[in-house]
Amino acid sequence: MTAQIDAIPPDAPAPVASRFAAASQWQLVWWSFRKHKLAMVGAAITLIIYIVAAAPDFFATTDPSQQNARAVYHPPQALHLFATTAEGTTVFTPHVKLMVLRRDPVTLAPIYQEDPGRRIDLRFFAEGYPYRLFGLIATTTHLIGSTDPRQQIFFLGSDRLGRDVWSRIVKGCQISMSIGLVGVFLSLLVGVLLGGISGYYGGRIDFVIQRVIEFILALPTIPIWLALAAALPQDWPALLHYFMITLILSVIGWAQLARVVRGRFLSLRTEDFVTAARLDGCSEMRIIFRHMLPSFMSHIIASVTLAIPAMILAETALSFLGLGLQPPVISWGVLLREAQNIRSIVTAPWLFAPGAAVVLAVLALNFLGDGLRDAADPYNK
Amino acid sequence: MLGFIIKRLLWMVPSLIAVSFLAFVLIQLPPGDYVTTYIATLAASNEIVDQNAAAELRSRFGLDQPFLFQYVKWISGVILRGDFGLSFEWQQPVSELIWERMALTLVVTISTLILTWAIAFPIGVYSAVRQYSIGDYVTTFIGFLGLAVPSFLLALVMMYVAVVQFGQDVGGLFSPEFQTAPWSWGKVENLLEHLWVPVVILATNGTASLIRIMRANMLDELHKPYVTTARAKGLSEFRLLLKYPVRLAVNPFISTIGWLLPNLVSGALIVAVVLSLPTAGPLLLQSLMSQDMYLAGAFVLLMCTLTLVGTLLSDILLALVDPRIRFD
Numbered sequence: 001m002t003a004q005i006d007a008i009p010p011d012a013p014a015p016v017a018s019r020f021a022a023a024s025q026w027q028l029v030w031w032s033f034r035k036h037k038l039a040m041v042g043a044a045i046t047l048i049i050y051i052v053a054a055a056p057d058f059f060a061t062t063d064p065s066q067q068n069a070r071a072v073y074h075p076p077q078a079l080h081l082f083a084t085t086a087e088g089t090t091v092f093t094p095h096v097k098l099m100v101l102r103r104d105p106v107t108l109a110p111i112y113q114e115d116p117g118r119r120i121d122l123r124f125f126a127e128g129y130p131y132r133l134f135g136l137i138a139t140t141t142h143l144i145g146s147t148d149p150r151q152q153i154f155f156l157g158s159d160r161l162g163r164d165v166w167s168r169i170v171k172g173c174q175i176s177m178s179i180g181l182v183g184v185f186l187s188l189l190v191g192v193l194l195g196g197i198s199g200y201y202g203g204r205i206d207f208v209i210q211r212v213i214e215f216i217l218a219l220p221t222i223p224i225w226l227a228l229a230a231a232l233p234q235d236w237p238a239l240l241h242y243f244m245i246t247l248i249l250s251v252i253g254w255a256q257l258a259r260v261v262r263g264r265f266l267s268l269r270t271e272d273f274v275t276a277a278r279l280d281g282c283s284e285m286r287i288i289f290r291h292m293l294p295s296f297m298s299h300i301i302a303s304v305t306l307a308i309p310a311m312i313l314a315e316t317a318l319s320f321l322g323l324g325l326q327p328p329v330i331s332w333g334v335l336l337r338e339a340q341n342i343r344s345i346v347t348a349p350w351l352f353a354p355g356a357a358v359v360l361a362v363l364a365l366n367f368l369g370d371g372l373r374d375a376a377d378p379y380n381k
Numbered sequence: 382m383l384g385f386i387i388k389r390l391l392w393m394v395p396s397l398i399a400v401s402f403l404a405f406v407l408i409q410l411p412p413g414d415y416v417t418t419y420i421a422t423l424a425a426s427n428e429i430v431d432q433n434a435a436a437e438l439r440s441r442f443g444l445d446q447p448f449l450f451q452y453v454k455w456i457s458g459v460i461l462r463g464d465f466g467l468s469f470e471w472q473q474p475v476s477e478l479i480w481e482r483m484a485l486t487l488v489v490t491i492s493t494l495i496l497t498w499a500i501a502f503p504i505g506v507y508s509a510v511r512q513y514s515i516g517d518y519v520t521t522f523i524g525f526l527g528l529a530v531p532s533f534l535l536a537l538v539m540m541y542v543a544v545v546q547f548g549q550d551v552g553g554l555f556s557p558e559f560q561t562a563p564w565s566w567g568k569v570e571n572l573l574e575h576l577w578v579p580v581v582i583l584a585t586n587g588t589a590s591l592i593r594i595m596r597a598n599m600l601d602e603l604h605k606p607y608v609t610t611a612r613a614k615g616l617s618e619f620r621l622l623l624k625y626p627v628r629l630a631v632n633p634f635i636s637t638i639g640w641l642l643p644n645l646v647s648g649a650l651i652v653a654v655v656l657s658l659p660t661a662g663p664l665l666l667q668s669l670m671s672q673d674m675y676l677a678g679a680f681v682l683l684m685c686t687l688t689l690v691g692t693l694l695s696d697i698l699l700a701l702v703d704p705r706i707r708f709d
Contacts, residue, residue: 215396217643218639218643219403219643219685219688219689220647220684222648223650224403224407224685226669230669230672231411321651323669323670339537340655342544342552345540346544349541355530355534355537355538359530359531359534363525366525
């Protein structure tokens, strides 16, 4: 790696130079990534979102599929952390204001009004509906919940069946975020394989694979995804359907990744250390996996991070149009279907909340991926 | 130049064949065929079709033939007679249903493309020349936001704002009185009045990435020695910019049309569904929902062809602008 020598400016102070010279590639990547403030924020948010995705029920306040006919289109209740007692001192008591359902005397339309004197007290690590933490440990503890189990709380309001939007977003986080990961993983398998073959062997195989990639990239994705998704039988079990949707998303998703891999292969193929390994009589497998893979691993990770948000958006779009995941499976796209008609969003603007979740996740992953991409090649300064 | 265009045109042939094959595979993908659907429709109105009649129908439409034979039959019908098959749902030839919608799709797409360019080009140049200025940060931020907000969400928000703030419905491309009216100047004017809503929504998404690209291209060029030379020779800053770096930075910008267009067609589909525009999107979705596959296949075929032709045009345009590609 000749570039490594260039990375040390000749007039740099000696300790710094030796620190950089002795650092491993991953250390260099981390140092250069750390400088990216926005990317660090993105990384933190991404981490939080994936923690939520790993244990959604812990963060939910109500069973996401529980309907409540007495709380249809219940508006959001803000979380208050402090309350003033009768003596006038402010005490830490997490609570929300209680809202009572009244009917408009003329139109009979439901109106929710805050009841000034009454509040629902909340408690951290409260008891709630039973679930399995990480799918394994049976528990009833939730991050936050009402002290009185009969009182339901709605941080982000409720939908037309009185289901808690906050809990549903948290639950949908699991499917939406995992579909991005699984879909990208499948794309990566195909992409690395074909991109690798294309870049490593070159020649005619490369030509053919390149034309296929160009062709795929020139196609509009949504109509093809829709047509493929429409062919899935509706009576398949939810898990199989979920898997098929990710598969459909990867049918086109691999092309972009294959392109990146090929580019890296092409530029590395003529590097001195690869020639050296070849002259030493290393097998092709060893050259690829031991010598070439480590030096473009960081690039792949950056491309993958940038591919995940695209997958999330694609799933959201498909489910929103009604050809992706189907209820009772909860994903952000499925939730946004509730916001599809203008009448319901005018009555309940909080139904946009899943959209905000999508935007937040996609932004965070984009910032993270951007930072990773800039940091991926620490020798190229 | 001519040689390049001919070569590029010849490349279109395998791509178009592949696209048409893809569309036909999609048509064939759902279980059952035309006759199964036909029988189901008849059964719904209490008419029973016996097995023999069904077999006869199948052989009449060539449905008992192998896949490749059916494909050739379908595609030759499309090319020679403009016959895309029959829509089960509408009981009409597909070709009668699609053209007006495809034309409107084209109008929306091209208007969006022009607007995207018109916004992205100056802003991209500006944020590169004034790198790290407030304007640059603002456009970068808006750019990222534009990338992250799905276009259908933007459409929903816009509809919400229009209804709540202005008490107005922004859906559709025509006012009710023009919806079924024949084409006239009044109708065109009416179209233009409605067109800006989907166009602005769609442009937001593409503009974001184009600004990023233009900015990156410009930054690559701005610090090259020839820029310094031109400045040293006393060229005014504005002319200098337009004459040299912009001229070079615009090349990759043109080639991005190739991938902007597929994204645009995809985005237009969803936005059209949300805003219920009379374009290809809603009808494609409806036909897929009811497995009206010849109609769906025709749309997929035309949409893919549209993007392929767009890529072709952008390649030719690129060759016109950049002599290095012509002589390659």
